[in-house]
Amino acid sequence: MALLQISEPGQSPEPHQRKLAVGIDLGTTNSLVASIREAKAQTLPDIEGRHLLPSVVRYLGEGGASSVEVGQVARDAIFEDPQNTISSVKRLMGRGVSDVKTLGDCLPYEFIQSETEMPYIRTACGDKSPVEVSSEILKVLAARARETLGGDLSGAVITVPAYFDEAQRQATKDAAKLAGLHVYRLLNEPTAAAVAYGLDKGAEGVHAIYDLGGGTFDISILRLNKGVFEVLSTGGDSALGGDDFDHAIASWILKQAGQECVGSNVARQLMEIARGLKEQLTTNDSVDVDISTGCFSWQGVISKDTFNELVDPLIAKTVRACKRALRDAGLSAGDIDDVVMVGGSTRVPRVREKVADFFGATPLCDIDPDKVVAVGASIQADVLAGNKPDDEMVLLDVIPLSLGIETMGGLMEKIIHRNTTIPVTRAQEFTTFKDGQTALAVQVLQGERELVSDCRSLARFELRGIPPMVAGAARIRVTYQVDADGLLSVSAKELTSDVESNVQVKPSYGLSDNEVTRMLKDSFEFAAGDKDARALAEERVEADRQLEALRCALAENGSVLLSDEERKNLHDLMEVLAIAKQGEDAVVIRKAIDELNSTSEVFAARRMDQSIHKALSGQSIDSLGDEE
């Protein structure tokens, strides 16, 4: 069936075509894609009408031909082919080999150390990184969206747990890149839920978003005020979720049956059984258990009370995180207007009970907790794509974990404290401790603890060429900048001599550039073209983007803000770029883009000033109105 593309009245930003933008919830257990259709944000089903895509990837390598299965068909093969069927890969994102070992009690995969710290999983199709596995899921969702929406996607908003650290965020972005997606923004899951919720209900006030998924827990405190979503604080645990509930049940069963550790296949089977029991215990007071596996069998009963006892310590951990988040926001439980429940694990009645107790409010769960994150992401994607030029929605998000630097004695000195609103730039001055010292190592850290060894090391770089001085005379300014995606770049400069060093932080657990290049080559999307063709294609897209953005800006207020001569200059350079774009040389296009960019700087600054002026004068008119 051919799908007609219909623009919604009042939304199509004529004369420009409405852009196709999607929101993707890349979940531990299930993933979803959503978009705005018929003026409504909704998740997109596959041809069989299923909205949820199980986040399971199976690698098949029979007869030399390798292929990949994603979703339910892969999940069905978990027992049959455990080593090549990868589930809950989100828990491995941005993790090092040592982390993975502490995570996986009984993970059935064979891990291989790579040239970086990133673990690879040995499969029938070769060694795969968690980033590659995730990109397979994203590819399927992107293809589903292209087919449903009838066109190429201009960009996507991908959600991540608020508590994801730098490495985990970077890994998610890398996965999107591999899947050929342009990422408008990484959006924190609870924020996405709040967007979906807030716009649905038009709710002003302070909200707590309690998000307990399969593998992660997030708590965020948000204030919604006149279209501004302000995240006041966020906290959680990137390795705590419904899977741990299952694990607690499975361990209890093993204990009852008098069994020690079992093989990986049986362990997985037990986890599936435990998941089933957990689900039945949401409505039943007790459930009969009858297990027979290859190595043992057991019959018994699990009661709701037993289950509650098993999960109470886990829930208590989430409540403590809620308490901390409230404190960071400078609020108490009574200040919260309502609590929104997100994530499948909030279906557990005990969770709702304990959360209701703590906040003293009945938790809201009227939006499908499985879909709400993807829906929120699609609303944000639509705004970022520029489809709603009049919409004033702004998201002010925070960084979840403190960023700092190693100082003498192996101590972590915080430069940007957690729950600081992004984007943020902060600088701190350091000095040399030895006479004649000419170099300084900068160790970039993330975490809350005092000792460097308890924090995560994100990057290390050196500032060299400091002129020899007596100890303490050099003034080295280290600047941390976090952009709106929560990604960090660091620079260091010696102020008396102007020696400078910059680093775009590539987390130690991320992919090396070599690995990214290899994966891009491997991935069949780009197999046909070589690297140059890809660079050319990328620069052309970039040229179009810049030209389009500038055209819109000029049409809006070019005649007011620019002199005839300035306008002519810009038009000339745009013409140069348009011609370069027709050519085959990526370098020429890049040069033309750069030139256009530097010439348009004045225009950008004036536009910004004008908007600010408008915003401020608008405000004073408002406040005058209030006084009357």
Next chain:
Amino acid sequence: MDLSKNFFQLFALPISFDIDMSNLMDAYRSLQKVVHPDHFASGTDKEKRLSIEMAAHLNEGVDTLKKPVKRAIYLLKLQGIDVDFEKNTAMSPMFLMDQMELREQLEVVGKQADPFAAIDALYERIASMQNARIDDFKAAYNKITNNIDSVGNNSNAEDIVAEMQFIEKLRIDIERLEETLD
């Protein structure tokens, strides 16, 4: 946007320790609505860079004015007084005794029957200590601005701010300890 304006001017507020929080937040939000990177996802690279720079500046400004300790330091800075907390050793013996006692308590919190309740109690205690300092600071700052105390003789306000920073440092250490308990 003029980045050289001081933060009070930036948000159209009078220079004072007492600020109207809702005026501050209204001004902050309406400025962010205009400059935030969310509006430039499809913009030119220059616009994006400028937008990050301005949004970060606004965030820095609101963070400075919102938090009492930072606001106090900033007010003194506008008066030409740089508070160097590391070099300020002239704290009252009473204050130092209190701090030592609190630090000792902090060390044994982990061994308490309910460490989380003990931590909550500590938080409350230092919050009330901090509130007392804030009142003292306001009085001292008023003296400076009303020329009762000249800029050359401002040690009182400076000492209070140093104590405030000391307490803030303790609060961060409690936070750190709390992390290790979970």
